[in-house]
Amino acid sequence: MVQNFLCFWVMTSSCSSGWGASAFASSASLINGVGGLGAARYCKQGAPWRDALLSDAIAVLEHALGPEAAGRQLRCLNVVVPTYRCNLGALRRITQLRTSLAARASLHTLVVVDDPSSPALADVQALQDWSPNHLVRVYVQPANMGASDARNAGMAQSFGDWTVLLDDDVAPDEQLLDAYLGATLRHPHAKVFVGLTQLPEPHSMQQHALVASQMTFFFSIAAREPNPPWGVTANLCVPGRSNNTVWFSGAYPKTGGGEDVEFCLRLKALAADKDAAIVAVPEARALHPFWGGVLRQVAGWASGDVLCLEALPHSTFRALPNWAEATLLLPVAAAIGAPPLSGALDGCGTMERLVLLAACAAAIMAVELTLGVVSVLPRVPPALAPPRRMVIAVLALVPALVQDVVRLRCKLARLRFTQICLCFDWMDGQRDHVAATQFGLLVRNVCWAVAVCCVLFWSRLSAGTLALAASFLTAAVLLFARSQRINHRRLFCRDYLSALRPLPLPEDGPVPFVVLAYQRTGTNLLCGMLHNHPEVRALVAARLQ
Template structure:
């Protein structure tokens, strides 16, 4: 997590470009008294622009054209005004207009016909309306910017619609019906709204009205009106129209008249949730976004759609037409008496009886038979005779097994297993010993029943009716996903030895039909269970059953074989998802996208006594269906803290969570290795598509998961989602100084940028490691954090090479406390600077060179004195120069921060307000200075001459004007510093 204090140089003057435009306006030609007032209506399709144009057209002193620059044709109320001369054959058309747009405007602005007569004899204003695509489609944006936007003599009437969703739906309905004006839409017309396309529209819409159309001379040259004000006759006639007439310089006594031809196309009382055919998907994605329609729904506390969140168990059909208690099962049961393949075998005490078995790597026969008998007894006790009639056991036995691979042993196995079941024996060749996944594949080829599960002789089934329970889960999954074939699912037992891990998944013969085997051939003996669960979870078709079993030897402890991991989370899983998607499409003739949400939450935990916050984090839930695992990585060797965290996890996992899709895992390594190592640990354990990083001192809003889940659908190409990290209101002078210094700007970056350059890891979501496993947090950054978050996101950008891969999600909000309990904490400031200074050498392409700042200038003077002067005569001017440089720098910073410091004061200002403001502004300047000094010391410590005078582009190319400003400012200040040095040293000479 990084706070960047010197960002004030780039962001404290965000209106620098506007200042230049205001300065340029002074030199523009003033409108002559006889000239008509030029104006343009800047709007969007279906935002009420036709109604506004009609109202303007009816005014006797306004010459109003329509869409003069529509790509299709030139639309105007005065078609004869397009004649170049009195000949009817010489007329402006769309081609000549697009080739010579400036000449066309010169023809339009005088407001006259070809013979020189005025269009309106008493006209005082002339204008037309324009949509953003009018100029873009003809590649004339440069002309439009120079002759319209940047010409302050052309007034702008900016018409927008508060509800972006209504605008978009209206546009889509016009595209579908072809009715753009005058014809009401059919009452039964339904519109499909593509989630990502609508989000792109919202971004473009807001950029256009909030930034592109923003004028530095507002309100002199700009007039804002909304569609909602326009359609309300009383509001427009009494409040808006008089101001609009005054803005255009026309008769303000004119009574507004509307054309009868202008009709409302939509129903006045229509509900968008009825009009939009895929409302549930849209509401899921935008529920916690800042789109105005959904913000208003939240304010009104309208009920949210929960159709996608109903528990699978709750929606289980009472009649199980496809999956019933009569389902047939194949239980794969590999058994062996070998023990040497255990990671750390625990051998019985050596005596004459046991030595004959341990010497040839075999357990005592009594132990083997007892274990098998216990499993068979648990199976018999938890199933009925009717259940057992539909079960077959595929028993796999090693070829050289001295205990089980005999004729007598086979007979004994048949007697141990219930008499109702069918028993099939399969020989396991030596090359497969210890390779459970390959054994699983071999045994599954003999399976002839509907449901397939791999058991071991080391498990105990604990709950009656487990067979029916799991079959009901399959039926429930299919009822919740009607586009999926029955059996396209995975249901796992609840293994109390390893809660939250699908150690014993049940799959259907459908899986064998699709893939021809249970697992891809790359698997050895690890990863098969979670692979199957993760595969079907991408289709919302994985579930933990409520029935329990106990794994006595495997699970999270050592197994009876040497574990062999493969990287199945990337290519293997991706290819399997593609195969399954294509197969479902072929079977059901339906396009079923893998829309299941799988996300994990990684929380590095070093702080002690924070169980209240951790408990709040692990209790995060979403009403939207998702598969969520929490990874608490304990980065503190304190045993009490570890015990406390494990207790929280155990308590949480014992609870009955919604659909059993939330589980808490605790990882620890008995030492402090730093935030980067802890995050990497959880990140690499995760098999999810998305990973949320949260700090262990933040307080998340309850809807955090829903906000992030919605953003996944809104931005399908994004790789990093930056949440909103808020801080409390300042409560003392130190926190006011921090606020004034803008050191926390990037904590709330998501509300300023659609595509932030980076975000702090206190609250951020990134693509899972299975997509980019080579992207990791680097250990060269400080353990306590600083620079590692910026570096990580720079790596993600470099890896994916995709524009806009970082997205802001302001709805995903957490509250971050003030550091050091709101007391002075320069250590935190120094730590950030120590870390982010590493970025200069790690990412030199994202830096730029400036002239030395105040502390670097002082360092240059000191070095010059040490190596070249070294005379007592020059010591006093050196000290005088350094003192003055520091004073000048801090005076400039204090002056720059004065306004921010005044805003940071509490509502009730103190008696000595001016002195207090100066104190806060000066304190804020010391925050910046602390980082500047730290960065210089780090340069010396690392012997990195390259870093001297270099600055990191914190905005990663999104603030080029501010970088230019900083370079110019550094040059001016360095000139002042040199002048001071010359003055004091010249006095000595």
């Protein structure tokens, strides 16, 4: 029954855009005067008809129309734009996107309004258009449910071959849709296409600092990597009707942060060829403005992306503590009497202990700022005046420092103490991100230890010892600056926790099976290990073929 209905639905709606087998009647209209937009008078029973059922119905119709209809077939493309701001100018630019005549495509743009009480709602709804092969609809969410739910609502109403996800504040290039369509023809088996999201030329010191901090690295990842690990949802293209299994998680903040990472990596896991599952499309360009409240924005990202540690445990790795975690461990070490704090604090009063701990925290921060400036300064434009460059380099450290504090606060608030000293591999195994992070934290921790010991035993050390410690810290800073240009994977040849190697499984007979689990993330860890096992990958690839 569902199959027959789908064939009829495809014939009456999709045929007009998919094969040109019917004509648009733009002068006819239908109004539901009984039900309307309100709640139904009955309990609706839906059927999961998007994925296989819809594809099978299209295949049946394609066979019925015969080979002569193949030349008239149009490619169906959806554009989903969630909006809370309801910026009419930006939304008008997006809804005016077109494909070229040579692309032979039918376009359906859906604007999902996530603020039903917006005063600009009527103006946004006026953007709706029912032109042939260019449909613009506006769907209003019942309440403010967040960016993830808004995108899911738009994707659930996308029945085309591919769905383009755009933010409501980007200015897309006129050739963006054609670039994505061309990429889908060149890579038909890819799961994610990442467009190039560019920022304007920085002018203020705050904008220069944001660019130098590399907080926007993944916005322009399409210009650097042919197969990025993931892409931001400001400019992304994913399968349309064939995707009925991977959705954006509602566990992330409403304003976004981390949900795009999980979404892309879960789509990547469905691909037979993981290395070619995500493809960069640098020709699909969109201009994204700078944010007004930069610190609020990066703090929101951090509060969301820290959830990836639990959602994607197979993409995590252990490293030494960062500055925020090291500062937190200072009073803990003092409370349990760990050396060398125990020897330095013996016989001190409460106020003296607090002063010493504050001095140790200040030493850690001083070392962090010094090493941070050394890392960031080469990314500041050399054409600027030296004092201005130095100020920008210091300002560029603030977003990363804020994110470290926010991530630590989220871990403690959720009682995830085992996630302390746990990092996420944002490059998903590409480049030397893991080794570089571990090496950088190793250098930092050694410098922190020397600086803290100097603070604790300042009155007991000789001038020669203090000079030696200062020389060591200076040499460490210089070597760290030099190390920013080397391959850390070769230098730091193995991780602290090496990856488990698959067992030599026999071809016949019983197969040994080992389950590793710890605390509440045991199931996720096991699934991640099985997902990365070569035998499991080969079996999945064989079945997909």
